[in-house]
Amino acid sequence: MPDTYEKRLAELGITLPEAPAPAANYVPWVIAGDLVFVSGQISADESGFICGKLGADMEVEAGVVAARSCAISLIAQLRAACGGDLSRLKRVVKLTGFVNSTSDFTDQPKVINGASDLMVEVFGEAGRHSRAAVSAASLPFGVAVEIEAVFEIG
Numbered sequence: 001m002p003d004t005y006e007k008r009l010a011e012l013g014i015t016l017p018e019a020p021a022p023a024a025n026y027v028p029w030v031i032a033g034d035l036v037f038v039s040g041q042i043s044a045d046e047s048g049f050i051c052g053k054l055g056a057d058m059e060v061e062a063g064v065v066a067a068r069s070c071a072i073s074l075i076a077q078l079r080a081a082c083g084g085d086l087s088r089l090k091r092v093v094k095l096t097g098f099v100n101s102t103s104d105f106t107d108q109p110k111v112i113n114g115a116s117d118l119m120v121e122v123f124g125e126a127g128r129h130s131r132a133a134v135s136a137a138s139l140p141f142g143v144a145v146e147i148e149a150v151f152e153i154g
Contacts, residue, residue: 005086008122009075019080020044020073023140029081031153035093036081040148041073042140051142055105063107063144067097067114070147074115075122078151092119092129093150098136100144108133115147 009016022028022039029038043050043066050066052058058066074095075086082088097112099105112133119127129149139146 003087005089005122012121014072014122016072016076016079019076029077031081034090034152034154036078036151036153038074038077038081038149038151040098040146041070041077042143043067043069043145044073044143045069049141049143050145052144053100053102054107054111054144055102058144060107060110063099063111064114066144067099067112067147068118070097070145071095071115071118074147074149078149078153081151082153088153089123089126090152090154092123092127093152094130095119095132095147095149097131097133097145097147098139099133100137100139100142101135103135103137105135108135111145112147114145 019028026039029036050069054063079086095115099108099111
């Protein structure tokens with residue numbers, strides 16, 4: 001069904017925002033063949049940026065929420081790349097997550113699960129993907145998480 005993913009988002013209580021505009025000299029997404037490469041999306045919600053450093057002033061649970069917000073922005077960018085038609089998605093190929101964290105913080109995978117879990121909740125088996133979850137000494141604007149993605153579309 002063409003609107004299955006949109007229905008699933010609604011069931012989860014998620015209203016996709018307009019795809020965020022790039023903050024510098026780059027494009028938000030590039031289509032190459034049947035792949036959509038989405039630029040890094042930073043953690044934000046209706047109140048603004050979700051900032052913090054995991055292992056210092058932010059707990060894992062808050063990091064999970066931040067990663068989930070990145071995933072929502074990634075899906076919004078995918079929808080824009082697909083001309084508003086999420087049914088074009090064939091598969092979430094890869095997520096690369098960056099976690100603003102202290103040098104001794106080791107739970108980056110738990111944080112990025114916030115995005116990975118949402119991809120599976122929304123897209124089912126097509127949402128299962130490869131992934132990297134790495135530490136970053138800092139991220140733009142002091143945000144807690146940034147995630148980029150590769151999607152396969154039809």
